[in-house]
Amino acid sequence: MRVAVLNRWWTGLLEMLKGRNGESVTGSDRPTILEAVTSIMIRPEWSMPFQFGRQQSSSASRPLLNSRSTSSLGSTSSDYLADSVRKVRHVYVQNLLSQMGYVVEKMSSRNVPASVVAFCGKATAFAFFHCEGVADILVRLWAPTQETIRRALAEHPLRKNVDLKDSSDSIATHFPSALRGLAFKSTRLTIRYLRSRPQLPLVTARIPWHGPWVGRWAGRDTDLLFGFVKCYYHLLNKFLPSDASPEETLCAPGYLLIQAQILTVLDSVIKGGNGQTPLDPLFAPSLHYDELLGEADATASVLPFPPAITNRSLAEHRLISLLRDSLSGSALGVGRARELFAESFERLLKATARRTSLFNHSACFALCDLMEEALAILVRYESSAASSAPSLDWSFWLQVCRQMMDSQNTMTEIRMYAFLYSLWNTVTAEENRKRQICLEWLLDEKYFQEQFNHWCPMVRAYYMRLLCWRLGQPSETRSELDIRIMRTLALRLYRVWEGFLSLQADTLGKGGPRISTAPCSPAPCRRLLIIRSDSQPSPGGMFLTFDSILSPSSPTVATAYERHGSIGPINEAEESQESRIIPSVGKKSWSLLKNIMPFAVSTLDTYRSTDKQQGMEKAKTADSAVQTKLHGPRSSKKSTGGHDTAFRVHSFRFSLEWIDGEKSLFGKERQLYQPRLPYSTSDDLFPHDATEYSPGSPEPVGVITNQGKYAGRALAEWDLLVDEYRDFSMRRLAQGVPRATLVETPTLGVETFRRTG
DSSP states (O other): OHHHHHHHHHHHHHHHHHTTTSOOOOTTTHHHHHHHHHHHHTOHHHHHHHHHHHHHHHHHHSOOOOOOOOOHHHHHHHHHHHHHHHHHHHHHHHHHHHHHHHHHHHHTSSOOBHHHHHHHHHHHHHHHHHSTTHHHHHHHHHOOOHHHHHHHHHTSOOOTTOOOHHHHHHHHTTSOGGGGGGOOOOHHHHHHHHHSOOOOOHHHHTSOOSSTTHHHHTTSSSSHHHHHHHHHHHHHHHHSOTTOOHHHHHTSTTHHHHHHHHHHHHHHHHHHSSSOOOOOGGGOOOOOHHHHTTOSSOBOSOOOOOGGGSSOOGGGSHHHHHHHHHHHSSTTOSTTHHHHHHHHHHHHHHHHHHHSOTTOHHHHHHHHHHHHHHHHHHHHHHTSTTOOOOOOOHHHHHHHHHHHTTSOOHHHHHHHHHHHHHTHHHHTOSHHHHHHHIIIIITOHHHHHHHHTOSOHHHHHHHHHHIIIIITOOOSSOOHHHHHHHHHHHHHHHHHHHHHHHHHHHHHHTTOOOOOOOOOOSBTTEEEEEEEOSOOOOOOSSOOOHHHHHOOEEEOOOOHHHHHHSOOOSSHHHHHHHTOEEEOOOOSTTHHHHHHOGGGSOSOOOOOOOOTTSHHHHHHHHHHHHHHHHHHHHHHHHHHTSOOOOOOOOOEEEEEEEOOTTTOSTTSOOOOOOOOOSSOOGGGGSOSOHHHHOTTSOOOOHHHHHTGGGHHHHHHHHHHHHHHHHHHHHHHHHTTOSSGGGSOOOBOOOOOSSOOO
16 A cells, blocks of 8 residues: 555654654755655645545535435445545644654754755644644744734725625635634634634644744744745645635635734834844854754754844845745646735735834835835736736835825935836836826926925935936837926926026025035935946956957846846746847957956946036037937848847946045036936927927926025036936947947945945
8 A cells, every 4th residue: 555655654754854763864865855755745645535534524514315225345345445544644644743743843943954944834834734733723823913813804805794604614614624623704703712722632732832943933033934834825725616705715724814924024024124033042053063064954044143234135035035936936836826825915015014104214114125025026926927816006005105205204215216216117017107106296396396406415316316217218119108208307307497597596686695506415425326236257367268358258137227127037938038148249449458358447337427517518419429329220220130239238236435525526516507308309308289398388486496495406416417327328338239228227226324334
């Protein structure tokens, strides 16, 4: 019998892992043994008894229409089959309980290898479904509060005063008997059930549940909880009927309680900045001799980081890793598992956003980090062809962004502009949403005047870069909405210029001082510079081959525009298609010497703007050159077959660098001219309907005078930013980029404003 053979292998491997007979498992052999145990645990032979039990319970609930006499032989065979099923189920449950003892023991230790943590998550999920009393004690270890359950329940689209008792009873029959007690009926009944003392079997009660592993089971320090959640959704898709209604899905045993625990983890991420909690000194990780030898199995425990690096990026957070792995790969298999996880995660993210305080800038900062990572993954999943999930609630998230801008906190405003800059193509993918963001929000007359003439130079710098590098970037084909956005931007700039001239004349007429036109640096003695952010090739030794000199090639690196603004490939076929190697064609006469002596080339390219005497002349030259570059290849595509010249793609970013005060253009008065757009033709400044957007139309400038003392500085900073934009574009065009639309867009993040140490 195959079950007996599998049982012998299973028990033998578990005894080897526990070391009962004196065996010692090395770190390189442990992942293989754990993978073998997992393969035995998920065999279909073990699931047949539970399917038979569900069929018996469903048939027993139906009325018997016909009563037929059965022979003694048929009765004997039926009893033998039922007895065999009970034996197989008993063996399976006993092995799962033995695994749970191993899980609790290992997760209570000081150091836990990554392979053991992954195995423990899967073993806990299978015991959660099939072992009596395990699910009851595990959910009680979380200690969910009534408020958290209500918050998770409030995000589900349910009818008012709906009775979930019938849905709960009908869906519970599809799950194993060990889990049916956790079917959700109401918040009051669930809290009452969790407060009662569970009746545990004798074998289950022997496991030391209330031990040091409880913190890790709650989502701290390791991936135990997140591995369990991933496996839970896989098993949920296995037992949940394909035609289950939203009410029945909500009432699935343990579903809402797991949502409440994930919501608790999300709240800890927002409150703590990165969701990390300090370790107990008793369980602080220490090094073993095997780890010093460099074993293949990495340690999954978290080191007690010093305060300088506790605020690490949320891209590395385990919750974001769970979302990325679950929706980008095949970890949850097929069916509704991935769709259910995507829907539930967005609802929990909305519940976390509703609870975030508007005036807590640390919480708003962490929420932006979480939104930047999670929304990009959710949008990428929705763009896949296999996804039938409803679209994100963009109206809610845009409302969250606009409310954050009303917090009157500069750090929150800076982080929000960096968020919009990074996810610009994702947020403005739909034309209606782009119109709301650009015309009804960012370019609104009152909002534009407040942010463009903001008192904080850093806020002005981020807002202007969002306008310059996102709203003002060139495109292959401009729609009517793009043209309208450019004209509105030109009108808003002209209103600031008009208000500045009016205020300057009024101030001088009254004998007052001139309004300052000296641009301010974003931070004292620091400015935002465009630098290379991709890895630079090393010389590779003193001797080079001619192949490396004459055939320089490298894989195409995703630009900052593509990596942070657009949606990447969702499957492996697109990834292999996008990872083609494009050779670099050198056009300079000194490119051979450049490849021979790469150490002579600086790896940090900075782009500075020109001084005020050559500003206007260079702007006119840049306008004509960019237009020639943009429209030239369009006409030559017909003769060259429509292929652009191959070029090397790089990544750039804005970095807050220290500058020399004597050579800096900041703090010096400038001669101002009418503000220019980053990239436009003269026709773009004047719409077809001159009565609506014409700069000559009368409009009150009272809103400008409120912060008019910063208008001169803001216009000077905008002039420097446009020069920087055009200098960067011209330099990249001279380096081989065929068109202005293919010039890379630098990334923009929030950096520290003070010198460390």
